[in-house]
Amino acid sequence: MAHFITEECYGCLLCTQMCPVWAISGRPFGEHIVKTERCVDCGVCGRICTREAVLDGNGQVVRWMPRAKWPKAVINREVCSGCGLCVDICRKKALTMSGPGYSEAFPTLKPEACLGCGICAAECPSEAIIMEAASI
Known part of the structure; x- marks a missing residue:
């Protein structure tokens, strides 16, 4: 909702x-x-x-929280196919492709840019991205 x-x-x-x-x-x-x-x-x-x-969709107040405590995307490189879909769909450009060569590229997160929205995790075809709470 x-x-x-x-x-x-x-x-x-x-x-x-x-x-x-x-x-x-x-x-x-x-x-x-x-x-x-x-x-x-x-x-x-x-x-x-x-x-x-x-x-929120249940009528509960969504509480303000410092940006440092927002969830962040965590990428499992063992599972990641390197397709780059997450990079393409991230509005804030928090993900970029990096690696030794084009065929071995993988997404890398810029934590300061990540909103913690989870769209990358929801759309990842190999389910290589999870959202984790900040460890502060």
Whole structure:
């Protein structure tokens, strides 16, 4: 189920800028709306909201948390096929292909860029990516 933005929102635009699937629209200092057909239920909008104005699909407040505590993608290179799909779908360019040669390339995570949305893990055809809570 899609997330929902409550009237506690004051229109700072952080959620619109951070949403990995462009599911949130709104004007500065105005009402913001989640497009339910686009929302992938990742929770990024709630984790970035200092007003705690976002409800998850169960009606629970998604609590703000420091970016360092957001989940991060972990890639199992033993299972990874090197297809690069995760690199292509990451809106924040948190994944890049690296390795000794084109046929041996594998994705590498830039942790500071990762939103922890989990889209890469959900779309990985070899199930080589999992999301792990930050170890802080």
